[in-house]
Amino acid sequence: MIELSPIEVGGHTFLGVTVKLPKTTLLSVSNDKGYIMCGALDIAFFNKELADRKVIAARAVGVRTIDQLLNAPLESVTYEAEKLGINKGITGRDALLKMI
16 A cells, blocks of 8 residues: 655655555655655665666664654765755754755
């Protein structure tokens, strides 16, 4: 099952996506600039093989809901995210606000 929902963060609307798969759930919250995602996101892949795409993304691990993703500390971020001040340890919510 795939669920799409608007997510309000600091007066800005993002798109929340939940994909329920056997034994796991994929989660992401995005806008037209970047996104945060659950542990399924491979930050190293974006930083190495897709560096020319300049993807702004961050990952939180151990989350099972969109709310947990918003409130969890980020475990890793892309180089492009770092350029916006998105660093490991900040919450997903704070990262999204830097993507405005």
